[in-house]
Amino acid sequence: MALLSVLWACTRVPEASPDTVASEHEQVEVNPFPPRALPHDWHAFDTRFLHFVSIQVAPEHLDALEHDREQRVPCDISINGVLIHNAGIRQKGGWGSVSTLSGKPGWSLKFDEFVRGQRYRGLDRLLLNNALQDRSLLNEHLAYELYRQAGLAAPRTAHALVVLNGQVYGLYVVREAYDKQTLRGMFGNGSGNLYEGSCCVDFAAPLGSPALLDLKDEQEEGRTREDLEALAAVVEKAPDDALEQKLEALLDVDAYLTSYALEVALAHWDGYSLNLNNYYVYHRPRDGRFVFLPHGMDQLMDRPELDPFQVPRSRLAQRVREHPSLNARFLARLNTVVRAVWNDPAMRARADAVRAVIETAPRDNARVRQELEDFEALFPVQLEQFLGRRVFLEELLQSEP
Known part of the structure; x- marks a missing residue:
């Protein structure tokens, strides 16, 4: 059995129909299969592995999901084998990252939208950023870590492979949402x-x-x-x-x-x-x-x-x-x-950890293969841009009076 089919089997939502087609993405058969083993202490923004996200939206809600960027529609979600029924989903993203269901939208998930108090690993919201403007998948991940190293609050991030209604949407940045729970933390x-x-x-x-x-x-x-x-x-x-x-x-x-x-x-x-x-x-x-x-x-x-x-x-x-x-x-x-x-060895180590995780993505889907090719080409370039930026700034500051 292809590894990608195993992935979808591990993250399927049994009550939802796998036959709904939300776009022209390559369709993948969903077959029953035992979930993979994860570290016993894993969490929603764990950077040790690629998160697997499968979302099911009923056909009658697809038009609203396509055109209404404010109101969430009902959906069932499986994240790393954890099932969340009757959650809420809407598209997210500004001018540079906006998309359609036939492309690669960003997603805002709200687990308690329709079920009061419902959570995923203690969270009531989660963002899936489509990274259309950052195919290296590094920018947010490294920048927010730098904020934390400077003693400032910043959202946590990880990486995921995302499917909607049996269609492969590709690699995403998982990001913590700013809400009361996050702000309290x-x-x-x-x-x-x-x-x-x-x-x-x-x-x-x-x-x-x-x-x-x-x-x-x-x-x-x-x-x-x-x-x-x-x-x-x-x-x-x-x-x-x-x-x-x-x-x-x-x-x-x-x-x-x-x-x-x-x-x-x-x-x-x-x-x-x-x-x-x-x-x-x-x-x-x-x-x-x-x-x-x-x-x-x-x-x-x-x-x-x-x-x-x-x-x-x-x-x-x-x-x-x-x-x-x-x-x-x-x-x-x-x-x-x-x-x-700004610590170059620490930044390089964190970037290398991202590469190790992303390279575990199964390659038997055309979209994922293309995104992996883009990632492998752009990752070293973007990392060197980060490291070169520090050198540029240090030289600039030395010339300041």
Whole structure:
């Protein structure tokens, strides 16, 4: 029996029909087979193995799954042999990663969408990123680890092979979703306001407003935007001699400066500081201050010689660069990121672990074979881009007065 058929047998959802065709992807027969052995202590973002995900959506829900990017439809899911019945699924992804069912969509899974309290390995949500803009499958995985090494909160990632209605959709990045449970794990309390910024708006004038960000659970829980309005007012109006003190009261300035330094160090041109995109801000309950959370880091190193000192688009970053004390703190953080946090051997080891996992993917499907060819060609190039970026930055910083 081909290994890929074994995979689908290990992850099948018995009650769902395997005959539903969601796209023109190569169809794979699903046959009963015992599940594979996994480490006894495995978890949802385990990086020791390739995760196997099989999803079944009833025919009557396929049109909504194709066209409605807001509401989830019912589905049955098997992840590494764990069955979750009547979960919710919708497509996800911005302009650069959007797709259709006939292509390779990204997915947002919510296990308790229709069954209160339902979980997968303790999670109520999970993201499957299609990596259309990162066929090396490295960017998010390495970047978020660098955030953690710098002492900042960042989502966990792993890798998966995904099937929908018996159709092979290929290799995905498994990513932790920002929700109350994740925020509680990161900060000890997940009840604060969580805002998502979409392209390309700021929370502060002149290129934005707190009203333009998506406040999670705003209507359901009667949340207000007074907290972000207060921070925006400081960014917009505080005089230079009071800016640093006023920001410290509302924003974890050290954490923000570190995240700004990481964005420019990683050549994340499509983030908050440089492009007003791909960012979350969380109002941390324990001290009433905001923190920025990394997001959408799949286009790193597209511009390997990106100038870390270029004029930022975000008003907050602009004020930091214009303020002598804050700018000095930013430069110190950038130096720390490049010279102390960024560890080439550790980064290479983590990348090599990704390659070892991805290369376990079965090769008896045309889509998977093509993605593996792309991965094998792009993996060494992208890894060298990461390592070369650190060298470029170190040389640049040495020339700074």
